[in-house]
Amino acid sequence: xxxxxxxxxxxxxxxxxxxxxxxxxxxxxxxxxxxxxxxxxxxxxxxxxxxxxxxxxxxxxxxxxxxxxxxxxxxxxxxxxxxxxxxxxxxxxxxxxxxxxxxxxxxxxxxxxxxxxxxxxxxxx
Numbered sequence: 001x002x003x004x005x006x007x008x009x010x011x012x013x014x015x016x017x018x019x020x021x022x023x024x025x026x027x028x029x030x031x032x033x034x035x036x037x038x039x040x041x042x043x044x045x046x047x048x049x050x051x052x053x054x055x056x057x058x059x060x061x062x063x064x065x066x067x068x069x070x071x072x073x074x075x076x077x078x079x080x081x082x083x084x085x086x087x088x089x090x091x092x093x094x095x096x097x098x099x100x101x102x103x104x105x106x107x108x109x110x111x112x113x114x115x116x117x118x119x120x121x122x123x124x125x
Contacts (some may be wrong), residue, residue: 033106035050049084080098082096
């Protein structure tokens with residue numbers, strides 16, 4: 001007597017696996033913030049350090065008119081701190097606004113030779 005094969009268990013297994021994969025993807029919400037360093041001056045900037053809640057990143061040089069972007073995740077709430085060196089070698093330090101934990105969106109940092117302006121565009125939910 002030959003045993004009949006059925007496709008029902010195989011199809012059910014594939015369906016369950018697909019539903020699990022979709023539900024896992026639907027639950028993933030990565031809260032990333034793009035920080036853009038924008039040199040609005042006619043001279044280069046150097047040693048740019050951006051200290052944000054729970055981490056730091058930097059850029060060695062930023063040419064006139066250049067924009068550099070970095071995606072980060074705020075895993076804590078805290079103030080944004082920025083340091084840079086102007087074309088004449090003077091160091092500048094700026095403490096910016098509070099960045100909320102798990103924010104998403106962008107923050108533009110517009111530099112000239114003497115200061116930096118912070119333009120946050122963030123969502124916290």
